[in-house]
Amino acid sequence: MTPPLTRRDFLKGTTVVLFGASLGAGQDVPAAKKTRVVLVRHRDVLDDNSAVNPDILQGMLDEAVTRLLDESDPVKAFGKLVKPGETVGIKSNVWSYLPTPRELESAIQKRLVDAGVAADRIGIDDHTVASNPLFVNATSLINTRPLRTHYLAGMSGCIKNYIMFAPSQEALHPDSCADLGSVFKLPIVKDKTRLNILCALTPQFHGRGPHHFSRRYVWSYKGLIVGQDPVAVDTIGLRLIMAKRREVLGPDQELPPVPKHIQLADTRHGIGTSDLNAIELIKTGWDEDILI
């Protein structure tokens, strides 16, 4: 059993194993066996009003997936993820304050079609995925949502995005949503997730008020965090959130309380890796203020 993480652990510097290890510093896992995650950024993907440039975003997605799968062509890369004849669900997120950008949904959809999936067999949904025939019958899922903090779970990332597949969302709330990883073992989901895209175009690093949202805690990071392992993707997302919180709110508020579900998705539910030493992070594109 993992001992509780305390504030004093931060003071002692013993939290590195859980949340703070330096990326790339771990030498104990051979690179070939590491779980790959790609962080891609582009300075011009958002304009001054945060409007998304769809062409640049498409290029970012293509860059991420080709780097992730060691392919030179994005269509071939997507062809490694899905096959013609499949039914594919794109699990999006419609939270009104910070939804998955339509441009990102469209970019994913385009590449699925390019890879041979029929347009009418691609579903995009959030709240009704558990009853949506395109998701119930899906043979593959693409998981995408924005990166943000969450009052209860600490962080909303790719793991939490699947809560809508659960028979009872409320049942997953106890203990800081500790068992969100269990959703990935439900039959409607199990072994179907081909790609996780954590949208970090405008992540939210802190929350206020009844809806846990304030624009002052959203910043233009202009990135996507992409991988096949939702736990590894969220682990990188958490590092980004922590880095921004440390920068703006100070070291005392570095950790959004308490994102234990990410580590437990690994150690308790075995759906991916939260060990930074076992994650190969590939960074590509714009690197100003990259933070991680």
Added chain:
Amino acid sequence: MEDLGKLIPRTIGDWRASGNDQLYDPKTIYDYMDGGAEVYLAFDFRRLLARKYVGPEEREISLDIFDMGSPEEAYGILSCDREDPPAGIGQDSTYGFGLLRFRQGRYFVSVMAADEDERAGRAALEIGRVAAKALGPPGPAPDMVGLLPGEGLRPDRTSYFHANVSLNNRHFLASENILGLDRTTDCAFAEYDAGSGKPAYLLLIRYPGAEPAAAARRSFLSTYAPEADPEGLAPTENKTWVLAALRDRYLIIVLESPSRDRALELAASVAIPAK
């Protein structure tokens, strides 16, 4: 709550209510908020009235009125998030960047402008002022707050709550609920000027009985300060002191005290009521 909605004008300045008022209870509040519901469920939340106002250029302001069951609970929900300065609305309030939060009697109110421009901010404040008039008389603060030592206390940084999720959002202590906090516990968390630029913290917890209080102290010390002396005192890595003291069914925890003596002094100054 339905009647409350009738008391608050549907047109305020250039802003008009859009659609019907929505009502939520502890079972349905999740339908309305993602990530925030637990904030209210950690208190004695009863019902919520939600109304949207739409103004110039279709900009939107959300008015959310929470019936928290008692003035003490309304105090609690407001006190757990005090990042902004007072706004002079209702009994106690904060306002910043388009978000007005205030309490009046047993009600906690949030008025949020989706766009944080000056015009929408002014409208949010006006909607709040109008709503406050419909919420009845003021109510008392929790008795726990009155037990805190007064000297050096920062009232604007004092919080009242029950659950571990509230503590950790106020001041992260541990990833597990090492103090056994739940709806049966009353907590006051306060900051004290410590002379070093950084505050010392005092967490006062009232348990249903002396035994759970003692068990919580043991749990806290074994997890957080296993090297503590018999008094429950231990120096920490950042050259401050932590103390866990038990008085009947009250557990007093001092965190980040600049000195051993200050920790003891703070704990001794808590006004625990006589049995």
